[in-house]
Amino acid sequence: MQRLAEIPFPEVQRMARTGRALVILPVGVVEEHGAHLPLGLDSFAAEAYAASAAPHLEEQGYEVMVAPTLNYGVARSAIDFPGTLSLEPATLKSMVVEIGRSLARHGFARQVILNGHRDLHHMKALDDARAILEESTVRVLCVGFAHDPEVTTASYRDGVKHLYQSPRPDREGHGGESETSVALHAFPALVKKEVIEQLSPNFDYDVDAFRNETQDYGSLSGGRGYFGSPQAGSAETGKQLVAIRGRNIAQIILKAWGPQKGS
Numbered sequence: 001m002q003r004l005a006e007i008p009f010p011e012v013q014r015m016a017r018t019g020r021a022l023v024i025l026p027v028g029v030v031e032e033h034g035a036h037l038p039l040g041l042d043s044f045a046a047e048a049y050a051a052s053a054a055p056h057l058e059e060q061g062y063e064v065m066v067a068p069t070l071n072y073g074v075a076r077s078a079i080d081f082p083g084t085l086s087l088e089p090a091t092l093k094s095m096v097v098e099i100g101r102s103l104a105r106h107g108f109a110r111q112v113i114l115n116g117h118r119d120l121h122h123m124k125a126l127d128d129a130r131a132i133l134e135e136s137t138v139r140v141l142c143v144g145f146a147h148d149p150e151v152t153t154a155s156y157r158d159g160v161k162h163l164y165q166s167p168r169p170d171r172e173g174h175g176g177e178s179e180t181s182v183a184l185h186a187f188p189a190l191v192k193k194e195v196i197e198q199l200s201p202n203f204d205y206d207v208d209a210f211r212n213e214t215q216d217y218g219s220l221s222g223g224r225g226y227f228g229s230p231q232a233g234s235a236e237t238g239k240q241l242v243a244i245r246g247r248n249i250a251q252i253i254l255k256a257w258g259p260q261k262g263s
């Protein structure tokens, strides 16, 4: 796996000329995730899943390149929390289209948008960008949190249910057990562990309003900014979540585009 921003141009050219190149664009956002987690969590998580998916793709003959993460997105639900930043969906769409067109110009015709942020407008903007890019010869997949709920399930939910330690896994969400676990594994230095000890579970909220984004996170969570139980999270669970979700994402890509072996 190569990181585009860390290599010189001849290496990019070499990868493109193999005809087996695949580029992953991690997409996150700057958004509150409770008092215990960093605002960049969704970006960092998308990067962890990209790194976890890459070996599975390379095993099947792909040359994997990871583009610099798009750290900004649409984050309307949590906009009242200090530090949350939000783009207009059209801005996000344009950025992804323009990055994708630049990559295509240099021979990267297989592009994967790996999104770590769940927001309906954000996911729709990414899917709109995918559709625009696919009007040319570029092939684009949206994985992770996707506009197509089946892709989200196949990316993040398949094979992980048994990992939850929470007494109410059906009420886990933003900033809860899953995201806390991934953070404790993938970027532990950025987690306020002493704060987690003081957080009581937030199970008593309107799940439908949360999922459908009809109410803001601040009023939905009584100002706490998390949903579920941060205390149920662990680095061990996070390690398994990253491994399983990375493999899930690689499988979605391989199912769509097949292996490159022998070509």
Ligand SMILES: [Zn+2]
Binding pocket: 033, 041, 042, 116, 117, 118, 174, 175, 179
């Ligand atoms: Zn998140």
